[in-house]
Amino acid sequence: MELLDNDTVAMFAKGRGNVEAFCQVLSELEEVLEFSVTGDDAGFFSYTRYAADDLTRMLMQDRRESSYLIRGWLV
Structure with a gap:
């Protein structure tokens, strides 16, 4: 995850499971501006x-100044 200058977040992730359902969820979230998925x-x-959002912005800015790792899961 990286906070970009235009106040958006770019996130690269790997996963496994129902790709079609994953894409459906992403396409329905108004916060998601664009996405791309490759694999099966x-x-x-x-x-x-x-x-x-405010919390993500704060975490990403703090991350730049510290050495912790953020790991997320999509449920």
Whole structure:
């Protein structure tokens, strides 16, 4: 995840599971501006760019000044 200068977040991720359902969820979120997914249910990579909210912005700015790792899961 990286906070971009235009107040959006770019996120690269890997996953496995129902790719079609994953894409459906991303397409329905108004915060998601664009996304791309490659792979299949056995394993895929995704790129998502979405609007930063206050919490995400704070975490991303703090991350630049520290050495912690943010790991997320899509449930």
